[in-house]
Amino acid sequence: MGSQKLLLVTLFLLAFASSAQGYDFFYFVQQWPGSYCNTNNQRCCYPIYGKPPSGFGIHGLWPNYNRPPYGAYPQNCYSNSIPIMSNRQVSGLVPNLQTNWPSWTCPRSDSSNFWQHEWTKHGTCSEAVLSQYDYFRVSLQFKQSTNILQCLITAGILPNGRYYTLASVTAAIEKCIRHTIYVKCNIDKWGHDQLYEVYTCINKSGTMLIDCPVLPTPTCLSFWIRFPSF
Ligand code: AMP
Numbered sequence: 001m002g003s004q005k006l007l008l009v010t011l012f013l014l015a016f017a018s019s020a021q022g023y024d025f026f027y028f029v030q031q032w033p034g035s036y037c038n039t040n041n042q043r044c045c046y047p048i049y050g051k052p053p054s055g056f057g058i059h060g061l062w063p064n065y066n067r068p069p070y071g072a073y074p075q076n077c078y079s080n081s082i083p084i085m086s087n088r089q090v091s092g093l094v095p096n097l098q099t100n101w102p103s104w105t106c107p108r109s110d111s112s113n114f115w116q117h118e119w120t121k122h123g124t125c126s127e128a129v130l131s132q133y134d135y136f137r138v139s140l141q142f143k144q145s146t147n148i149l150q151c152l153i154t155a156g157i158l159p160n161g162r163y164y165t166l167a168s169v170t171a172a173i174e175k176c177i178r179h180t181i182y183v184k185c186n187i188d189k190w191g192h193d194q195l196y197e198v199y200t201c202i203n204k205s206g207t208m209l210i211d212c213p214v215l216p217t218p219t220c221l222s223f224w225i226r227f228p229s230f
Contacts, residue, residue: 023063023074023125025213026202027182028142030056034159034230035196036104040189045106049098054159054230056148058101059197060118061139061206063126066213074125081124081132084116089133097136100143130206138206146209148198151176152227163224169195180211185220193219194226 033056037044046052064073084090103114115136123135130138149159155172157164166183173181182199196219201212 022128023204024066025064025204025210026126026206027062027064027199027212028139028146028202029059029062029184029197029199030143030146030148031059031197032056032159032195032227032230033102033104034228035186035188035194037230038188038194038228039186043106044104045108046104047098047102047111048108049110052099052102054149056143056198058139058143060122061126061135061142061202062122064214070214071217075121077125077127079124079127081119081127084119084132084136085112087132090136093133093136093140096140100140126206129204134206138202142200142202142209146177146200148173157227159227159229161226161229163226164195165223166220166225169225169227173198177209179209180215182212182215183220183225184216185225188226188228192226193222193224194228195220 033044033054036042062073097115098111101111101115103109103111105114119132119135123130123132126135151173152158152169154176155168157169157172166185170181170183173183177200179200181201183195184197184199185193186196188194199212199216201210202208203210
């Protein structure tokens with residue numbers, strides 16, 4: 001009985017220790033709106049404040065593990081955080097968020113539901129390191145310092161509906177930001193792989209880009225991927 005109790009206590013402590021470790025790094029995910037909007041089951045609406053400038057938009061900053069089971073990540077970590085739009089500091093970022101982190105859902109919205117969703121699902125899991133305000137501030141900073149569209153254009157890869165090799169797209173971005181990345185594809189309405197999202201990696205404290213320690217499962221299964229216009 002004594003040894004059973006000891007085993008239970010040990011198991012409990014191990015479980016607590018692993019959840020207390022929280023996360024190891026961030027994926028910072030940017031999205032090509034043309035590929036979000038042109039899929040079969042996706043309706044897209046401009047936000048109520050108008051069409052944001054053409055370019056990649058932020059999807060989210062996602063705390064992640066660099067350990068098995070790979071593919072799992074912390075989400076919806078309970079927190080007492082106030083709703084983001086009641087946070088005066090976050091409100092100060094709204095014009096910048098509207099430009100760089102638009103929601104394309106219908107009916108048209110002010111995008112704040114999307115920001116709240118990303119904070120609640122992902123941001124709350126790194127709250128011990130990045131406050132609610134820092135979560136958004138840091139995301140906007142990395143969006144500005146990794147100009148993915150410019151990286152691609154410099155390499156002659158343009159959003160013109162043409163096909164490019166996955167290797168050339170990856171190499172163009174990696175050369176430009178000097179770190180490894182992951183390209184996520186989705187499928188357009190004609191069934192072709194297209195450039196959907198770019199995952200860059202950021203260290204645990206949210207201060208610098210790093211090489212991605214672990215990459216999600218490949219999603220670009222064709223050699224050629226389309227870069228649709230937007
Ligand atoms: P996540 O829950 O962070 O993995 O993000 C996936 C959810 O975000 C899905 O419900 C998507 O439909 C939604 N989503 C992804 N990109 C956008 C976007 N640009 N605007 C609105 N919702 C989005």
